[in-house]
Amino acid sequence: MLHLSALLQLLPGMQTLAPLHQQAGQQPDNLCGPYWVSLWLRSHQYHITPEQVAQQAGTVLPTGQPQTAWVPPGATPRCDYSLPLPTTPDVTTGGTSAQGLVRAVRQLTSGSYDLVPLQSHWTGDRLLSLLQLCVDHPEWNTAPLCNVSTAYLWGSNLSPAAAIAHLSGSTISPPPADWAVGHFLTLAGWVQGSAAMLMWVCDTYPQFGWQGYTMQPPSAIAAALNREAGASGGVLLFVHHQHRQAVAQAAAQLGCEVEVWDNGSPIPADWEG
Numbered sequence: 001m002l003h004l005s006a007l008l009q010l011l012p013g014m015q016t017l018a019p020l021h022q023q024a025g026q027q028p029d030n031l032c033g034p035y036w037v038s039l040w041l042r043s044h045q046y047h048i049t050p051e052q053v054a055q056q057a058g059t060v061l062p063t064g065q066p067q068t069a070w071v072p073p074g075a076t077p078r079c080d081y082s083l084p085l086p087t088t089p090d091v092t093t094g095g096t097s098a099q100g101l102v103r104a105v106r107q108l109t110s111g112s113y114d115l116v117p118l119q120s121h122w123t124g125d126r127l128l129s130l131l132q133l134c135v136d137h138p139e140w141n142t143a144p145l146c147n148v149s150t151a152y153l154w155g156s157n158l159s160p161a162a163a164i165a166h167l168s169g170s171t172i173s174p175p176p177a178d179w180a181v182g183h184f185l186t187l188a189g190w191v192q193g194s195a196a197m198l199m200w201v202c203d204t205y206p207q208f209g210w211q212g213y214t215m216q217p218p219s220a221i222a223a224a225l226n227r228e229a230g231a232s233g234g235v236l237l238f239v240h241h242q243h244r245q246a247v248a249q250a251a252a253q254l255g256c257e258v259e260v261w262d263n264g265s266p267i268p269a270d271w272e273g
Helices: 014-024 032-042 050-057 098-108 124-136 160-167 218-226 241-253
Strands: 007-010 113-119 145-149 182-192 197-202 213-216 234-240
Touching: 014 032, 014 182, 014 197, 032 050, 032 098, 032 113, 032 145, 032 182, 050 098, 098 113, 098 234, 113 241, 124 182, 124 197, 124 218, 124 241, 145 218, 160 182, 160 197, 197 218, 213 218, 234 241
Parallel strands: none
Antiparallel strands: 007 182, 113 234, 145 182, 145 234, 182 197, 197 213
16 A cells, blocks of 8 residues: 655745636736736735736737637637737747846836846756745745746646655656646645655646646756757746845855846847846
8 A cells, every 4th residue: 555645835925826826717818927927916916917917028919820729728718808919920929028027027016026037057956945945935925937848847637646656756657748838837835755746836727737736846847947949948036126135145045047038029129137
């Protein structure tokens, strides 16, 4: 008989973010980054929609393909945008840049809050250290927002039996990735088993896993951030401006640089870094 002892650790920022995430439901198509930023802003009493964030971030919606091309298998397209947004027929020039999200937070909060961009050669251990850093600093009230390539992730239909087996040290054959796109998702915490650990991932599609929560090995998330070719990825931490310097100093000790990346989406013309 298989026996499992496990510890679940959720990040401080999820206490306020989780109910808002459940209430918001599925993201509007192609607005995953603005979706998360709007939730973080709402968790701090800013009543901001994803579309308002997208406008400030310089988001450009891709067109020219069926609506189902923009959502994972099993999801229904959601194009009920509350505000008009610019479009492009070239899928390679659409989306939301990390620079645009950083700029949007600065402008929408008049500088009271920041998205601190972190780059590194990501490893599972470094990601776990970053999660622990968030736990050790509850005053930051945050959780990592990751700009990833979903092609490197485990599929969201990982069975409980397979998760238990992995946490207990058994070798499993994980389900393949649900889709392969550039995407923003949030790391909510982790589960430490007797022999291995899995990170809790909060996604923008409720049909993934358990109402949008899935489990991923740290190595898969690291690979999804690093990517082997093409557009870059990285991590954003939403914090009050007074904590920005402390975040930067602590992240540097983990081997991270406070620097934004190019994910291939349009960068606002007035971006100043």
